[in-house]
Amino acid sequence: xxxxxxSPSSLSASVGDRVTITCRASQTISSYLSWYQQIPGKAxxxxxxxxxxxxxGVPSRFSGSGSETDFSLxxxxxxxxxxxxxxxxxxxxxxxxFGQGTRLEIK
Amino acid sequence: xxxxxxSGPALVKPTQTLTLTCTFSGFSxxxxxxRVSWIRQPPGKALEWLARIDWDDDxxxxxxxxxxLTISKxxxxxxxxxTMTNMDPVDTATYYCARSxxxxxxxxxxxxxxxxxxx
Numbered sequence: 001x002x003x004x005x006x007s008p009s010s011l012s013a014s015v016g017d018r019v020t021i022t023c024r025a026s027q028t029i030s031s032y033l034s035w036y037q038q039i040p041g042k043a044x045x046x047x048x049x050x051x052x053x054x055x056x057g058v059p060s061r062f063s064g065s066g067s068e069t070d071f072s073l074x075x076x077x078x079x080x081x082x083x084x085x086x087x088x089x090x091x092x093x094x095x096x097x098f099g100q101g102t103r104l105e106i107k
Numbered sequence: 108x109x110x111x112x113x114s115g116p117a118l119v120k121p122t123q124t125l126t127l128t129c130t131f132s133g134f135s136x137x138x139x140x141x142r143v144s145w146i147r148q149p150p151g152k153a154l155e156w157l158a159r160i161d162w163d164d165d166x167x168x169x170x171x172x173x174x175x176l177t178i179s180k181x182x183x184x185x186x187x188x189x190t191m192t193n194m195d196p197v198d199t200a201t202y203y204c205a206r207s208x209x210x211x212x213x214x215x216x217x218x219x220x221x222x223x224x225x226x
Contacts, residue, residue, distance in 0.1 A: 001170050034212035036154075043203055043216035044154065055214070087154055091211030094167045096144070096156040 002026050002090050006099035012107040017078045021102045023071045023088035032092035035064055035073045038101075039084045047086075048073060080106075109133035111143075111204050111217035119194045119224045129187040129204030129217060136162055136182050140209035143187045145178065147200040148219075155200075159211075160187055199224045 003026035013019050023033065031051040036044035046055045048064035051071055061076040075082055083106050088099040115127040127145070134141060144159040158178040159167045168176050177190045187204060201221045205213035 032211070036213075038154075043205075043219055044213070045216075046212060046214050049210065049212040049214075089154075089156075089212065094159075094211075095170050096159070096211060098154040098156065100153045 001095050002029060002093050002097055004088055004090055004097050004099040006086075006088055006102050008102060009100065010103040010105065012105045013078055014107045015078050015080060019075050019078060019104065021073045021086055021104075023066075023073070023099050025069045025071075025090055025092075028068045029090045029092035031067050032090055033064075033066065033071045034089045034091065035062075036087045036089065037082075037084045038087065044087060078104075109206065109215045111206060111215060113202055113204050113217045113220040115202065115220050115222055117223075119198075119222055120226055121195055121224060123194050125189075125191040125194050125198070125222060127189045127191075127202055127204075127220065127222075129189075131185050131187070131204070131206065131217075134206065134208070136160075136180055136185070136187070138162055138208075142207045142211070143180070144205050144207065144211075144213065145187075145189045146203045146205055146213075147198075148203070149197075149200040152200075157191075157202075158189060194224045196224045198222070 005024045033051045035048040038044040052064045086102045111131040141162040145157040160178045175192045201219040203219045204217045206215040
């Protein structure tokens with residue numbers, strides 16, 4: 001299976017900060033990379049698909065970039081509702097895998 | 108409006124077989140490109156994809172769990188069923204079903220159902 005490694009595992013930041021989360025695949029996955037946001041007790045929510053396409057209804061402060069093995073999710077100006085856990089997911093292989101998650105906390 | 112909802116037992120004993128049902132509305136699993144997956148999340152841990160069934164009845168399973176999983180669909184009832192055999196306490200998790208369409212990213216998710224495994 002393709003392994004997805006996120007960094008950092010956790011991150012403290014303040015409202016208004018710009019933050020970047022990275023995701024590395026163990027082999028090339030082209031642009032078959034998605035990002036999800038999960039608030040405790042809720043189902044994950046799709047933010048970004050195809051590495052850099054913004055899902056409908058998602059604020060433009062979220063952006064994604066990367067290809068092949070290295071990807072990133074950037075939040076340009078953190079809002080209070082953005083404090084959550086973020087997951088990357090590859091769909092290059094039919095055996096889909098997720099990263100271990102990045103917990104974004106309020107500083 | 109697309110919705111999915113998972114249902115299953117409140118408690119499963121070790122060695123038993125788990126049967127989960129995903130009942131959905133707002134789309135048809137007979138539509139070209141439509142797919143439904145099952146994903147689980149142990150308490151405090153990461154998401155783990157389990158299985159997927161496609162509109163054409165193609166099926167795909169997690170490499171590590173494929174010997175224990177069976178996925179099926181009932182298009183007329185708008186349901187997808189997942190069975191997992193030989194349940195163990197480490198299988199305690201919230202189980203989600205999720206939709207994808209002409210892709211393998213998940214644009215709609217159910218609310219999840221917590222399945223404890225305990226004697």
